[in-house]
Amino acid sequence: MTYVVVDNCIKCKYMDCVEVCPVDCFYEGENMLVIHPDECIDCGVCEPECPADAIKPDTEPGLDDWLKVNAEYSEKWPNITAKKDGPADGKDFDGVEGKFEKYFSPEPGEGD
Ligand code: SF4
Ligand code: SF4
Numbered sequence: 001m002t003y004v005v006v007d008n009c010i011k012c013k014y015m016d017c018v019e020v021c022p023v024d025c026f027y028e029g030e031n032m033l034v035i036h037p038d039e040c041i042d043c044g045v046c047e048p049e050c051p052a053d054a055i056k057p058d059t060e061p062g063l064d065d066w067l068k069v070n071a072e073y074s075e076k077w078p079n080i081t082a083k084k085d086g087p088a089d090g091k092d093f094d095g096v097e098g099k100f101e102k103y104f105s106p107e108p109g110e111g112d
Pocket of ligand 1: 016053
């Protein structure tokens with residue numbers, strides 16, 4: 001199994017999660033992060049750290065599409081290991097429905 005980042009990270013991107021990951025397996029897109037499924041050791045420490053409740057174990061049902069997004073973009077985006085400032089308007093997007101369809105960006109972030 002692995003943990004996956006799901007839609008509520010999009011445009012919130014608080015980045016509390018990257019600080020606690022012992023194996024540095026978060027990767028940064030323009031407006032969200034993903035977890036590399038082959039690097040994640042399933043320790044689970046990131047899940048409660050996310051203020052947006054956007055990290056889930058892939059044992060939860062209905063996450064197949066998100067597992068694909070995490071697997072694909074963790075190969076394309078740069079690694080991130082230290083917290084940066086998230087978007088100033090991140091809180092405005094916390095809990096918004098349909099974020100993937102409206103806002104997902106395949107563009108990479110800056111990484112560390
Ligand atoms: S803490 Fe949550 S919202 Fe913030 S970057 Fe990590 S997964 Fe995304
Ligand atoms: S479950 Fe552990 S290893 Fe996997 S992304 Fe979260 S902190 Fe990193």
